[in-house]
Amino acid sequence: MTTALSNIAWISPFVSIAKGEDVSGNIQTIIKTIGLPLAGLLVFLMIWQAAASNINTSLGQFPGPGDVVTQTKGLLTEHFTEREKADAFYERQEKRNAARVKQDPTYVPKIRDYTGKPTYIDQIGTSLVTVLSGFILASLIAIPFGIVIGLSANLYSAFNPVIQIFKPVSPLAWLPIVTMVVSALYVSDDPMVPKSFVTSMITVMLCCLWPTVINTAVGVASIPKDLVNVSQVLRLSYMEHVRKIVLPSSIPMVFTGLRLSLGIAWMVLIAAEMLAQNPGLGKFVWDEFQNGSSDSLGRIMVAVITIGLIGFLLDRVMLMIQRKVSWDKSAATR
Amino acid sequence: MRGIKTLRRTFVKSALVLAAGMATMSAPLVSAEEWAEKEELKFGFIKLTDMAPLAVAYEKGYFEEEGLYVTLEAQANWKVLLDRVIDGQLDGAHMLAGQPLGATIGFGTQAHIITAFSMDLNGNGITVSNDIWSQMKEHIPHEDGKPVHPIKADALKPVVEKYKADGKPFNMGMVFPVSTHNYELRYWLAAGGIHPGYYAPHKGDTSGQIDADALLSVTPPPQMPATMEAGTIYGYCVGEPWNQQAVFKGIGVPVITDYEIWKNNPEKVFGVSKQWADKYPITHKKVVKAMIRAAAWLDADNNANRPEAVKILSKSQYVGADYDVIANSMTGTFEYEKGDKREVPDFNVFFRYNATYPYYSDAIWYLTQMRRWGQISEEKSDDWFMETAKKVYRPDIYASAAKELIKEGKLDAKDFPDFATETGFKPAQKGFIDNIVYDGSKPNEYLKKFEIGLKGAEKI
Numbered sequence: 045m046t047t048a049l050s051n052i053a054w055i056s057p058f059v060s061i062a063k064g065e066d067v068s069g070n071i072q073t074i075i076k077t078i079g080l081p082l083a084g085l086l087v088f089l090m091i092w093q094a095a096a097s098n099i100n101t102s103l104g105q106f107p108g109p110g111d112v113v114t115q116t117k118g119l120l121t122e123h124f125t126e127r128e129k130a131d132a133f134y135e136r137q138e139k140r141n142a143a144r145v146k147q148d149p150t151y152v153p154k155i156r157d158y159t160g161k162p163t164y165i166d167q168i169g170t171s172l173v174t175v176l177s178g179f180i181l182a183s184l185i186a187i188p189f190g191i192v193i194g195l196s197a198n199l200y201s202a203f204n205p206v207i208q209i210f211k212p213v214s215p216l217a218w219l220p221i222v223t224m225v226v227s228a229l230y231v232s233d234d235p236m237v238p239k240s241f242v243t244s245m246i247t248v249m250l251c252c253l254w255p256t257v258i259n260t261a262v263g264v265a266s267i268p269k270d271l272v273n274v275s276q277v278l279r280l281s282y283m284e285h286v287r288k289i290v291l292p293s294s295i296p297m298v299f300t301g302l303r304l305s306l307g308i309a310w311m312v313l314i315a316a317e318m319l320a321q322n323p324g325l326g327k328f329v330w331d332e333f334q335n336g337s338s339d340s341l342g343r344i345m346v347a348v349i350t351i352g353l354i355g356f357l358l359d360r361v362m363l364m365i366q367r368k369v370s371w372d373k374s375a376a377t378r
Numbered sequence: 379m380r381g382i383k384t385l386r387r388t389f390v391k392s393a394l395v396l397a398a399g400m401a402t403m404s405a406p407l408v409s410a411e412e413w414a415e416k417e418e419l420k421f422g423f424i425k426l427t428d429m430a431p432l433a434v435a436y437e438k439g440y441f442e443e444e445g446l447y448v449t450l451e452a453q454a455n456w457k458v459l460l461d462r463v464i465d466g467q468l469d470g471a472h473m474l475a476g477q478p479l480g481a482t483i484g485f486g487t488q489a490h491i492i493t494a495f496s497m498d499l500n501g502n503g504i505t506v507s508n509d510i511w512s513q514m515k516e517h518i519p520h521e522d523g524k525p526v527h528p529i530k531a532d533a534l535k536p537v538v539e540k541y542k543a544d545g546k547p548f549n550m551g552m553v554f555p556v557s558t559h560n561y562e563l564r565y566w567l568a569a570g571g572i573h574p575g576y577y578a579p580h581k582g583d584t585s586g587q588i589d590a591d592a593l594l595s596v597t598p599p600p601q602m603p604a605t606m607e608a609g610t611i612y613g614y615c616v617g618e619p620w621n622q623q624a625v626f627k628g629i630g631v632p633v634i635t636d637y638e639i640w641k642n643n644p645e646k647v648f649g650v651s652k653q654w655a656d657k658y659p660i661t662h663k664k665v666v667k668a669m670i671r672a673a674a675w676l677d678a679d680n681n682a683n684r685p686e687a688v689k690i691l692s693k694s695q696y697v698g699a700d701y702d703v704i705a706n707s708m709t710g711t712f713e714y715e716k717g718d719k720r721e722v723p724d725f726n727v728f729f730r731y732n733a734t735y736p737y738y739s740d741a742i743w744y745l746t747q748m749r750r751w752g753q754i755s756e757e758k759s760d761d762w763f764m765e766t767a768k769k770v771y772r773p774d775i776y777a778s779a780a781k782e783l784i785k786e787g788k789l790d791a792k793d794f795p796d797f798a799t800e801t802g803f804k805p806a807q808k809g810f811i812d813n814i815v816y817d818g819s820k821p822n823e824y825l826k827k828f829e830i831g832l833k834g835a836e837k838i
Contacts, residue, residue, distance in 0.1 A: 102607060102627035136442060144413070144445075156418055159436075159449040161695035321454055331452065334425060334600040335698030336623060343694075 107342035112349065115342035123163040130158040162323060168350065171313060171324035174241060175358075178248030179309045186253050186305070187298060190260025191290060200261060211254040215247050215312040219319055222247050240322035244313060247320075251312040255304035263297025264290055299366035306362055310355045325351060414445050414661040422453040422462060422471035425600050425697045426617040427708055428498045428646050429472045430687055431728060433696045435672035444664035452695070455598040456554040457487075463651055464489040470665065472497060473649035476556030476744045478770045483745075485556060485579060485753045490652035494775035495666050496736050497646040497673070499727040502559055502636040503621035503712070504566060506534070506613035507606050511631040511715075513537045524718060528638035528811060531570020538572050538591050551597040551605060551614035555586060558645055560594065561747040562636045563615035567592055568830040569639075569812040576752035578838040586751065588838060606630055617645070618707040618726070619699045625713050626703050632714050634811075637724060641809030642731055644740040655775070666779035670734055674789055677729035684709045732795050736776055738802035739818025741767035746821045750831035757835045763821040773802050 057070040057077070089109050096108035107115070134155070141153035162170065193199045226243045267290060275289045317326025329347050332340040419441075423429040432450055435441050441448040453459040453471070460477055462468040464487060478491035506514065517533040518525045541548040552560040555577070564574040575590025577583065587593050597605050602614045607629045614620075615636075624630035636643055648669060655662050675683055688705045691697045697704060706713055710723040727733045742763045748754045777797045783789045806817040814827045825833040832838070 102603070102629060136439075137447075140442070140445065148413070151413075156447045159418075159447050331694065331698070334452075335694055336600065336603070337692070337694075337698055337700045337703075339700075340698075 101341065103336055103341050104338045107345045111342040112345045115339060115346045118339070119164040119343065119346060123165045126160055126163045129160055133158050133160065164328065164346075167323065167325050167328045168354070170241075171317065171326070172354070174244045174317075174322075174324060175248060175306075175309050175313045177241075178245040178313070179252060179306055181245065182249040182253045182305060182309070183256060183302060185249075186256035186301070187260055190257045190298070190301070191264050191286060191294075193257075194261035194264025194294070195286075195290070197265070200265065207254060207257060210250075211258075213251070215251045215315050216319060218247050218250050219243075219316055222250070223320060240320065243320055244316045244322045244324070247316045248309045248313050252305040252309035255308065256298070256301035259297045259301025259304070260294065263294030263301075266297075267293045296366070296370050299362065299370065303359060303362045303366070306358055307355065310351075310358060314351060412660045414664050415658045416469070416661045417445060418447045418449075419469040419661070419665070420449045420451060420467070422451055422459045422468040423696075424456065424459060424472060424598075425452055425699075426472075426501075426646075427619055427691055427697055427704055427726065428501045428617055429696065430676055430691060430708075430726075431497050431648075431669045431672040432472060433690050434675055434687060435668040437690050438672065438675060440668035440671045441665075444668050446661070446664055446668065450695070456557065460487060460489075460491075463491065463649060466651075466654070469654060470648060470650040473647050474554055474557040474559075475644050475647050475740065476558060476561070476748070477554070478647060478649045479741060479744050479766065480556035480748070480753070482770050483748075483754065483766060485748065486584075490769070491649045492652050492655055492770055492772050493647040493649045493736055494655075494662065494772040494779070495648040495669050496644055496734050496740065497648055497669075497728070499642045499645060499731065499733045500635065500637040500724060501645050501707070501726045502562060502615060502617050503632045504563060504613065504615045504634050504636075505602075505606070505621045505624045505630045505632045507609075507630045508628075510534075510537060510612045511633070513540075514633070525715075527634070527714070527720070529633045530811065531567050531572055533570070534567075534633075535571055542591060548592045549611045550592050550594050551602055551611040551616070552594050553599050553602075553616055554596055555584065555753070556744075556748070558636070558643070558744075559615040559617070560586075561744065561751075562639050562643070563594065564747070564751060566615075566634065566639050566811065568828070571830075573830055574751070576832065576838050578752055578755060580755040581838070586753075588752070603627060603629060619697060619703045622703045622706045622713060623699060625706075625716055626700070628716065631716075632712070635712055635722060635725060637722060639811045641807075642724065642727065642733075644733075644737070644743075647736065655772075659775075663775060663779045663782070666776060667783055670776075670779060670783060671788060673729040673734045674793065677727065677733075681710060681723075729793075734776070735795055735800075736771040736773050736802075737804055737818075738764070738767040738771055738773075739804045739807075739816075741771045742818045742821050743816060746824055749821075750825055750828060750833075752832055752838050755837060757822075760820065760822055771802070773800070 057073040060070045061067055093108045093110075096106040096111075099106035137155060141151075141155075144151050145153055193203050223243050226239055226246065230239055230242055271289050271293060275285045280288060313324065314326040314329070316322065317324040318330045319326075321327055321330070325347055329344050332343045332347075421432060423432055436448055436450055451468070453462065453468075456474060456477065459468070459471050460473070460481060463471050463473075464481070473491075473493070475496070478493050480486050481489045481491045514529075514533045514537055515525065517536055518529055520526065538548045550563065552563050554560065567574045573589055573591045574594055575586050575592075576588040577586045578588055585595075595611070597611065597614065599616050599620050602611075602616045602620045603623050605611055606614060606624065607627070613630070613633075621632040625632065636645075648666075650662060676687055685705065688701055688708050691704050691708070692699060692701045706719075707722075707725050710721060710725060711719050712722040712725055713719045745754070745758075745763050745766060749758065780789070780794045781797070784791050784794070803818045806815050808815055810816065814824075816824055822834070825831065
């Protein structure tokens with residue numbers, strides 16, 4: 045337990061103090077790891093508060109930290125009332141179904157999903173599912189593709205221009221095309237997932253493909269010559285070469301790419317949701333902007349902070365996985 | 379978690395027993411009940427207070443009582459909304475009265491859209507920016523220090539002429555080419571001698587700015603105040619709460635409500651595609667039933683339910699503007715200049731004066747305005763106007779829904795027109811700002827009364 049705790053950077057000095065080791069040194073570490081970030085945050089909050097009270101928009105004053113807290117509470121309350129309404133909805137539905145079966149025994153009762161509005165928490169969930177689906181799809185394409193072109197200098201030169209051209213394309217440019225193509229190709233009477241989800245997912249995929257492809261290719265291409273020689277001496281087959289030599293040695297670079305990709309995926313998703321009116325945090329922001337109520341700016345600010353926090357958490361999770369699977373622990377510290 | 383599940387299960391069980399009991403009790407009464415062919419429906423709307431019948435039918439459970447499970451979804455703009463009804467992503471929607479007509483005759487997107495339910499009367503206003511207002515004000519007669527309403531466009535004319543002389547375009551916003559707002563703004567401008575411009579679809583010109591003194595262009599309703607604040611347009615015609623929003627934000631002044639341009643004018647309708655209506659006739663009837671009840675609730679006891687309705691509308695998933703902004707117009711008042719709040723009890727009418735009944739004469743008025751401004755580029759016979767109105771407006775469906783409500787005892791026969799004798803034509807209507815009388819049975823004769831506008835065989 046203590047070893048697990050002491051692995052987390054900001055907890056380890058506390059653990060050491062508890063053990064009675066090097067008290068003054070550890071206090072310094074604590075100030076550095078906790079005190080400084082806290083001070084930074086405080087200064088930021090103060091500047092924010094001061095700036096907010098000086099900006100007057102036609103929707104009222106710019107929201108300060110206090111308004112954001114109020115709005116967060118409001119959004120949470122809304123979430124719970126909506127859940128209660130959903131429960132009542134299902135109850136009424138059961139009753140109605142039962143009454144109908146009574147009259148019409150051939151009727152097969154069906155429970156329909158709640159028809160009310162998605163709450164803020166639901167929107168966060170939708171956004172997370174969408175971004176992860178898009179990201180996983182992109183990784184499934186990008187890693188194998190990166191390995192293949194990384195292994196062959198010729199293939200790399202052949203595909204490089206395509207990659208370089210598509211890499212800087214903004215999601216906003218892809219979106220109309222993706223929307224039209226998805227509408228044309230994804231036709232079914234009872235679709236498993238909504239069209240809007242597929243559109244967002246593919247847009248995210250197209251935009252976050254490239255960092256992984258490039259980093260994987262570079263990682264694969266820069267495997268130490270010695271390792272390649274070993275593989276040749278052992279006469280490993282292509283697949284075995286990839287599995288035993290290429291993958292393990294290029295993993296730090298692959299993960300650097302994946303982290304960049306996930307960051308881009310998250311940013312792209314919010315833009316795509318805003319523009320295409322696809323459910324999620326982006327749509328939440330847009331809807332609030334359209335509403336133009338005196339709470340709107342505060343709510344948008346809540347979303348901004350949520351988006352930031354989630355982006356940060358996603359990055360940390362990737363970093364953790366990277367540390368777990370990577371042999372070169374020094375390559376992934378930031 | 380398990381606790382909640384067991385709780386829910388016991389609840390459902392007792393509910394089942396209860397329901398079974400109720401069903402046996404009421405069985406003979408409803409034995410002939412029909413079931414909707416399609417129970418899960420998705421309706422679109424635009425964030426405007428006159429979507430209220432939809433929100434109320436949902437929140438008050440009227441849809442559910444008809445066995446319909448409805449999802450309401452805000453749409454980005456009128457074009458997206460119409461396209462989604464046409465391609466079936468939406469089962470129906472809150473539409474501009476001109477939209478089903480425009481779509482059916484093929485101005486804009488061609489598709490056969492019908493309506494069996496008129497959602498409300500009045501509810502729009504024309505707002506100008508503070509700057510234009512201060513220029514207009516000197517031309518408006520005052521009484522007790524307050525401007526005399528209704529304000530005619532005559533007061534705006536010198537301002538527009540000044541812009542024209544300076545070579546600057548005078549831009550105004552409306553929400554859609556076939557919107558009520560477009561026709562009302564045009565009517566008001568033309569009544570004051572300002573030419574709002576012609577359309578010429580046969581030449582591919584759908585901008586509506588030929589010969590125009592004031593250039594009108596499309597902006598989605600919720601973006602109107604922001605667009606005017608940015609200086610792109612000097613004024614606009616839009617539904618609530620976007621006129622009152624301008625007052626609250628202090629960026630503009632509403633000059634006239636549409637009630638003053640044409641007393642009790644038909645505004646929004648509930649539109650569905652003809653194909654959808656043919657496929658799901660029972661569902662359609664049930665939807666209309668639920669919405670008639672919602673409209674009746676909105677106007678019941680002299681607007682007694684309006685504050686509750688405003689509370690519903692101010693939720694973020696519906697209109698989402700502040701309670702006070704929506705309440706201003708929904709509870710029968712209208713604020714012109716800041717502080718100049720006046721009674722307009724009929725600003726939003728949802729049910730009284732047979733507001734929900736789809737009158738042919740209403741449809742024909744819109745068609746006459748389409749002809750007047752060139753959206754219909756050729757002369758049409760009076761019969762054509764009649765046939766088109768009958769193709770789109772469906773009082774027969776409305777009547778069957780209303781009759782069921784009367785039979786079920788939910789509403790009274792005196793709440794409705796007498797279906798046995800109703801022709802669908804309102805008697806000749808006065809109450810227009812320019813005092814021209816409208817008789818729906820003589821559209822061509824009506825067109826001849828306008829000084830500005832196409833008539834007879836005229837063509838752009």
